[in-house]
Amino acid sequence: MNAFLSLLRAMIENLPEQSAGDRAAVYQRARDKLVYQLEKRDPPLSEEQIQRQVIKMRDAIVLIEQGYAES
Numbered sequence: 001m002n003a004f005l006s007l008l009r010a011m012i013e014n015l016p017e018q019s020a021g022d023r024a025a026v027y028q029r030a031r032d033k034l035v036y037q038l039e040k041r042d043p044p045l046s047e048e049q050i051q052r053q054v055i056k057m058r059d060a061i062v063l064i065e066q067g068y069a070e071s
Helices: 002-013 020-039 047-070
Strands: none
Touching: 002 020, 002 047, 020 047
16 A cells, blocks of 8 residues: 555655546546556456455555545
């Protein structure tokens, strides 16, 4: 999850505005890219392995958003 935290935070920091909508768009693009890359792996990953990674990213997103909620 730490890798996702670092990556997502860096992506958000580079936004001209860090509105909730802009952050949500970053998260969606990152999730889509992650799933795409995992589905294209050779040898293929199981659906369970892919979902574990998606959950790790989701957990990172929750932590980032908690920081914005506390601000």
